[in-house]
Amino acid sequence: MKLFRLFIVVFLFAFININVSAQEVNTLVMKVKNKLDQVNDYTAEGKMKTDIAFIKAPIGGVKVFYKKPNKFKLQRNGGISVLPKGGVSINIGNMIVTTGFTAIDAGFADIGKVKTRIIKLLPNGDNNDIILSTLYIDEANLLIMKSITSTRENGTYEMEMRYGKFAEYGLPDKVLFSFNAKDYKLPKGITLEFEDVDQATKDKLKGKKGRVEISYSAYEINKGIADSVFK
Amino acid sequence: MWVHLRIELYKIFRKPRTYLAFAAITALIAVIQIGLFVDGKEYTEFVMADFANSFAVDGKILNGYFICYVILQLLLIHVPLLIALIAADMISGEANMGTLRLLLTKPQSRTAIVTAKFLASVIYTLMLLIWIAILGLFVSMLVFGTDDLFIMKSSYVVIVKESDVFWRYAGAFCFAALAMVTVASLGFFLSFFAENSIGPIVATMSVIIVCTILSTMNIPIFNIIKPYLFTTHMITWKEFFDFKVNDANEAIVGSIQYPEKIIHSSIVLLVHIIGFAGGAILLFRKKDILS
Amino acid sequence: MSSIVQVNHLTKQFNQFTAVNNLSFSVEKGDVYGFLGQNGAGKSTTIRMMLTLITPTDGQIEIFGYDLYKHRREILQQIGAVIEKPDVYKYLSAYENLLLFARLSGVKPTRQIIMDQLEMVGLADRAKDTVKTFSQGMKQRLGIAIALVHNPSLIMLDEPTNGLDPQGIADIRNLILQLSRDHKKTVIVSSHLLNEIEQIATRILIIDKGHKLVEGTAEELFDSSQTIVQLNTTNNQMAVEKLANSNWKNNLKPMRDGHILIQLDQESIPVLNQFLVDQQIGVLLLQPRHSLEDYFLQITAGKQHVGTFTN
Numbered sequence: 001m002k003l004f005r006l007f008i009v010v011f012l013f014a015f016i017n018i019n020v021s022a023q024e025v026n027t028l029v030m031k032v033k034n035k036l037d038q039v040n041d042y043t044a045e046g047k048m049k050t051d052i053a054f055i056k057a058p059i060g061g062v063k064v065f066y067k068k069p070n071k072f073k074l075q076r077n078g079g080i081s082v083l084p085k086g087g088v089s090i091n092i093g094n095m096i097v098t099t100g101f102t103a104i105d106a107g108f109a110d111i112g113k114v115k116t117r118i119i120k121l122l123p124n125g126d127n128n129d130i131i132l133s134t135l136y137i138d139e140a141n142l143l144i145m146k147s148i149t150s151t152r153e154n155g156t157y158e159m160e161m162r163y164g165k166f167a168e169y170g171l172p173d174k175v176l177f178s179f180n181a182k183d184y185k186l187p188k189g190i191t192l193e194f195e196d197v198d199q200a201t202k203d204k205l206k207g208k209k210g211r212v213e214i215s216y217s218a219y220e221i222n223k224g225i226a227d228s229v230f231k
Numbered sequence: 232m233w234v235h236l237r238i239e240l241y242k243i244f245r246k247p248r249t250y251l252a253f254a255a256i257t258a259l260i261a262v263i264q265i266g267l268f269v270d271g272k273e274y275t276e277f278v279m280a281d282f283a284n285s286f287a288v289d290g291k292i293l294n295g296y297f298i299c300y301v302i303l304q305l306l307l308i309h310v311p312l313l314i315a316l317i318a319a320d321m322i323s324g325e326a327n328m329g330t331l332r333l334l335l336t337k338p339q340s341r342t343a344i345v346t347a348k349f350l351a352s353v354i355y356t357l358m359l360l361i362w363i364a365i366l367g368l369f370v371s372m373l374v375f376g377t378d379d380l381f382i383m384k385s386s387y388v389v390i391v392k393e394s395d396v397f398w399r400y401a402g403a404f405c406f407a408a409l410a411m412v413t414v415a416s417l418g419f420f421l422s423f424f425a426e427n428s429i430g431p432i433v434a435t436m437s438v439i440i441v442c443t444i445l446s447t448m449n450i451p452i453f454n455i456i457k458p459y460l461f462t463t464h465m466i467t468w469k470e471f472f473d474f475k476v477n478d479a480n481e482a483i484v485g486s487i488q489y490p491e492k493i494i495h496s497s498i499v500l501l502v503h504i505i506g507f508a509g510g511a512i513l514l515f516r517k518k519d520i521l522s
Numbered sequence: 523m524s525s526i527v528q529v530n531h532l533t534k535q536f537n538q539f540t541a542v543n544n545l546s547f548s549v550e551k552g553d554v555y556g557f558l559g560q561n562g563a564g565k566s567t568t569i570r571m572m573l574t575l576i577t578p579t580d581g582q583i584e585i586f587g588y589d590l591y592k593h594r595r596e597i598l599q600q601i602g603a604v605i606e607k608p609d610v611y612k613y614l615s616a617y618e619n620l621l622l623f624a625r626l627s628g629v630k631p632t633r634q635i636i637m638d639q640l641e642m643v644g645l646a647d648r649a650k651d652t653v654k655t656f657s658q659g660m661k662q663r664l665g666i667a668i669a670l671v672h673n674p675s676l677i678m679l680d681e682p683t684n685g686l687d688p689q690g691i692a693d694i695r696n697l698i699l700q701l702s703r704d705h706k707k708t709v710i711v712s713s714h715l716l717n718e719i720e721q722i723a724t725r726i727l728i729i730d731k732g733h734k735l736v737e738g739t740a741e742e743l744f745d746s747s748q749t750i751v752q753l754n755t756t757n758n759q760m761a762v763e764k765l766a767n768s769n770w771k772n773n774l775k776p777m778r779d780g781h782i783l784i785q786l787d788q789e790s791i792p793v794l795n796q797f798l799v800d801q802q803i804g805v806l807l808l809q810p811r812h813s814l815e816d817y818f819l820q821i822t823a824g825k826q827h828v829g830t831f832t833n
Contacts, residue, residue, distance in 0.1 A: 050390075051480040056473070058379070058392040058482040080290030080379040080390050155285075182285050184387065186278075188449075191385045193466070238622055245613055329609025333668070336573045336605070337626040338598035519536075520575035 025103045025119050028137060035142045036170045041067040041225045044171075044216040048081060052210035054184040055082055062214060071230045083212060084157065084179045106134065111145040111160070114138050143170060155180045166219050174215045181210035235339065235347030236354075243317060243355050252313035253362055259309070260366040263302050264374065267293060278383060288381070295372030296380040296396050300472070302367040307407055307465065310359060311414040311439050318352040318418030319431035322515070326426040326522040335520055345515040349419055349508050356415045360408050368400055382472055389473055395484045403468040406493065410465040413500045414439065416507035417461075423511045426522045461503045464496035525584075526551050526676055526708050527572065532581035534567050534732075541567040543732040545581070549710060549725070554702045556723030556740075557712035564732040565712040566606065569680045572710075573603055585676065599628055602674035606681050608665025612654040616645050616664050619653060620671055627672035636671070643667045643697075659690035666697060677701060679711045683718060691718065698722050749810045751791060753782040756804035764801045770794065 044064050050057040061077035074083075106118035116136040123130055136146035143163050150156045157179045161172035243249050267274060271293040279288065322345070325331035334344060380391040380399075391399065417438060421431040442462035445453050457463045473488040487493065527549035534542040542564040549555040557565045570576040572583055574594055583590040585597045610619045617636060624631045631639075640646045643663035653661060662682065669677060679698070683691045699722055701707040713719050719726055720740050728735040728743070736743060755761045762782060765774050773785045786794065791810060798805050 049479075049481060053480075054387040055390070056387060056476055056480075056482055057390040058395070058484065060379075060392075074289075076290055078290075078378065079393060080288065080292060080381050082388070082390065083287050083289065085285055085287050184282065186281070186383055186385050188385045188447075191383065193385050193469070234625060238625065241622070242611060242614075245611075245618075247613065328612065329607055330611055332570070332573075332575055332605050333603075333609065333623065333665075334626065335575055336598060336601070336603045337623065338595040338628055339626055340595065517577065519577060520570065 025105045025117075028117060028139060028142075029103060029119065029135075032137060032142045032144060032170065037068075038222075039066070039068070039169050039171065040222050041065075042169075042171065042219050042221045043223070043225065044219045046214045046216040048076075049213045049215075050082055050211075051213065052082070052181050054181070055210075057082060064214075064216075065225055065229050067225050067227070067230065071227070073230050084155075084177070084181070084210060085153075101133070109136060111136050111138075114145055116145050141167060143167060155182075166216075166221070169219075169221055171219055171221070172216065174213065177212040177214070178209050179211075232343050232347060235343050236350055239347045239351035240354060243351055246317075248316060248320070249355065252316055252359060255313055256306070256310070256359065256362055257366060259306060260302055260363070260370075263305065264298060264371060267298055267301065268374065282383065282388070290381075291376065291378040292381045293375060294378040294380075295368070295375040296377055296391075296393070296400070297382075298371035298375050299368040299400065300380065300382060302363070302371070303403065303407065303468070306363060306367070307410070307468070308443065310363070310411060312436050313359065314352075314356050314411055314414045315418040315432050315435035315439070317355050318415040319422045319435045320428040321348045321352050321419055321422050322511070323422040323425040323431045324428040326520075327428055329522060331522055332520045341516050342512060345512050349416070349511065352415045352419055353412050356411045357408055360404060360411060364400075364404050368404075380472065384473070390482075391472060391474065392482070392484060395474070398485075399471040402471040402493075406468040406471065406497065409497055409500045409504075410461075410468065413461050413465070413503045413507075416504045416511075420507035420511045423514055423518070459499075461500055464499045467493055467496035470496075524551055524587075525549065526553075526586060527555075527710070528582075528584040529568075529572070530582045530584075532568065532571060532583065533579045534564075534571060534576060535579045541732050542571070542578075542729075545729065545732070545734050547727050547734065547737055549708060551708055552702065552706060552724075554698060554709045554711065554722050554724045556719035556726040557710065557729070558714070558716060558719050558726055559712075559729040559735075560714050562731075563714075563729045565714075565729060566680050567732075568729070569603075569605065569678055569710070569712055573601065573605070573678060574598065575605075599672070600674050601676045601678060602627075602669030602672065603678040604662070604665040604669050604680065604682055605678075606684060608662045608668075610653050610661065610664060610668065613652060615650050615652050616640060616656070616667075617649040619664060620667055623668045624671045627674075629672045631671060639667045639671050640664075642670075644693075658685045659687065659693070662686060662690065662694065666694070670701075675707060677707050677709045679709065681712055681714070683713065683715070695722055749786060749788050749791075751784045751786060751794065752807065752809045753784060753794075753798075753805070754807035755782075755798060756806060758782060761798060761801075761803050764798075764803065768797065770797070 042064075043066075046062050046064065047059055048062045049059045058079070060079040060081055062081070063075045063077060065071070065073040065075065101121035101123050104120040104122065106120045109116055109118050115138070117139050119135045119137060121133040121135065123133075131150045131152060132148075133150075134148040135144055137143070138145050141163075144161060146158070146160045148156065148158045157177060159178075160176040162174040162176075163171075164173035166173065275292050276283065282288070322331065325334060335341065377393055377396075379393050380389075380396045382389045382391070414435070418431060418435040421434045421438075422428070425431045425434075439462060442460045446457055446460050446463040470489050470493050471487060475483045475486040475488050477483060525548040527547075529548065530546050532542055532545040533540065545564070545568060557568070559565050567576060571578050572585070572590070574590065586600060588597060590597055611622070614622065617640070620636050620639060621631070624636070637646055637649065640649050643666055645660060645664055645667065648656070648660065653664065656664065662685075666679075666682070669679070679694075682694050682698075686694065695718070698709055698711060702709055702722075702724075711719070711722065723740060725737070725739055726743055727737045753761070758781075762774070765771065765782070765784070770784060770786075774782070784794065788810065791808065795805055795808055
């Protein structure tokens with residue numbers, strides 16, 4: 001969660017120094033931001049699926065809590081979950097906050113059938129973990145369809161959002177989180193295994209992108225959440 | 232046969248040595264449990280050091296199921312030594328004590344006597360495992376609670392859903408029973424050849440140690456014989472804790488990744504058991520009792 | 523009297539070593555049959571074969587009129603045995619040991635029967651003590667109680683007095699006599715001590731290096747007036763033929779190396795010489811040897827090998 005806090009602080013700080021030359025882009029970002037600002041807090045139930053080549057995990061139930069401006073918590077309904085470092089900070093709060101970054105218009109792209117505007121956000125300082133953030137925004141509906149975030153420490157994460165019933169609040173029904181997973185290996189001496197894993201399995205386990213997919217069902221928006229939840 | 236079995240069990244459970252094994256297991260498990268209870272976080276951090284660099288693992292890893300897995304992993308290498316203590320003593324111990332000749336002058340068939348002895352050592356082995364299950368699994372579940380089972384294998388990580396774990400332990404313990412009975416059979420077989428208990432006990436331990444080293448070493452020349460060593464198959468109980476995934480990499484609850492490995496290993500172990508026990512019974516029928 | 527035990531041409535070889543060689547004997551009902559021979563003579567091997575502990579290489583054993591190996595269980599049900607050291611389960615009590623072996627002998631004795639049995643061997647007050655606290659003599663007595671608990675009709679005791687003090691030896695001796703006299707049991711007892719066997723055995727078999735030396739009653743074998751005479755003649759084969767057709771035929775014991783042995787009283791030595799001369803046989807050697815007792819003492823002392831008789 002430390003990382004999450006870092007995200008928030010960095011983003012908020014950057015927001016004040018918005019670049020004038022990117023006025024148009026900034027306006028768009030602000031619109032999206034305002035839309036998301038309708039949400040003071042929410043809780044949502046969801047199912048989380050971890051799809052990483054070298055991790056076999058069952059689908060688990062999760063519950064997420066968000067409170068403006070930067071409180072976020074992902075809680076499992078029992079069970080053990082594995083998330084890429086930094087991945088736990090996926091939420092509307094830090095996704096859109098663009099303070100202290102230089103926003104650059106990078107053209108258009110289609111995400112599925114949706115036409116999106118690509119906006120690259122560069123952090124102004126050197127001591128940020130985030131090197132570059134790219135947002136794909138559906139201008140018509142003011143929804144972030146995809147974001148790519150490169151970090152110094154934890155590689156590059158890619159997030160795709162699918163919207164449904166809660167699109168009016170800018171809240172996704174499904175978040176697909178992709179990242180480059182490092183290879184995993186533990187010495188057999190520690191795991192006390194005798195047999196070698198065959199080459200086909202080894203290849204299967206290598207060089208794949210990891211994915212975490214969270215499908216949200218019931219959102220409860222602006223019902224008020226006590227701060228104690230986030231502790 | 233029933234009378235023989237009861238008598239053999241009676242003898243086993245009147246021997247102080249028998250309780251030594253139960254005490255040793257209790258102590259070993261208690262040490263692991265206390266250690267993990269006090270410093271479990273450090274232990275998991277150590278094992279997961281590399282993994283934790285890229286991933287945040289959330290949840291109660293250090294739960295009863297995980298503790299039991301650690302216990303089984305450590306114990307099933309050492310329990311054979313405790314089994315050898317009794318099984319390798321079954322015939323040789325009586326030869327050494329001089330009771331074998333008295334026993335065999337009784338109007339009982341040798342096959343019945345030796346079969347009862349073998350079955351008694353099997354029951355002893357099973358009781359040791361039940362004791363391990365009680366302490367290692369149930370006490371751990373009670374003390375540490377339950378949650379998903381997080382296992383780090385050499386090339387991947389498996390998270391078994393809490394509701395999907397228990398039957399896997401049942402299977403693993405059944406398989407471990409088969410593996411330990413193999414050890415008992417080996418000890419029993421070797422006990423036929425000696426007139427003192429130390430020899431067969433040490434021989435059984437040596438065979439297990441040497442075979443385990445051969446099974447562990449990843450050297451091509453040993454890899455040829457590995458599939459035939461029973462020690463290679465003794466750890467197949469771990470296969471119960473790996474499940475199949477579908478094309479979307481979703482866990483299939485209630486599945487086993489390589490059921491054929493379990494079947495194959497079971498057959499190899501069964502063949503060893505039949506070979507060792509059958510050999511001992513056949514030889515014993517014709518044995519001249521000179522002790 | 524009927525034979526309880528009939529052993530015919532019994533042979534046991536361990537690889538190249540012949541432990542028992544073509545041994546035949548019979549034990550009659552009510553006998554206290556003494557097995558006498560030095561250590562390694564083959565006594566234990568023979569007794570173990572009679573208890574199915576060792577499989578014979580050749581020969582037959584019939585006990586109670588049945589082939590031992592065909593009716594093993596039925597026969598063993600009627601046998602009680604103590605083989606060498608009376609080893610029992612040291613971690614069990616005297617009572618538990620007795621109960622355990624009674625069950626294995628096919629009987630379910632009551633507590634009273636077991637206590638009576640322990641009383642008989644003088645261990646009733648130690649019934650609950652583990653055997654590891656027992657002296658050698660107490661273990662031996664417990665061993666005998668175990669041998670008797672199922673009321674067998676034939677009792678085999680292999681070196682029952684080994685390691686016992688004089689009192690212990692006397693106790694065992696009295697017990698054997700009591701079993702024979704009062705309980706009409708047939709007893710086979712082996713020992714390497716002549717005087718021990720002499721005092722209790724009704725019949726004695728002396729074996730050496732797996733061969734039968736002589737068999738008979740104590741009176742017959744240890745009569746001091748009887749002498750063994752070693753004979754060598756100009757024609758031993760003829761001498762044996764002539765003697766076999768004479769009154770000497772029952773005394774004749776031809777030796778393997780061609781020498782002839784004859785058992786007779788000292789006064790008969792000149793008569794024997796005259797007989798041979800009358801038969802035109804030149805006497806080269808006619809030497810009185812020892813009495814059987816001397817023979818046995820020499821055998822057991824290992825001073826001189828006297829040669830072996832064939833039956």
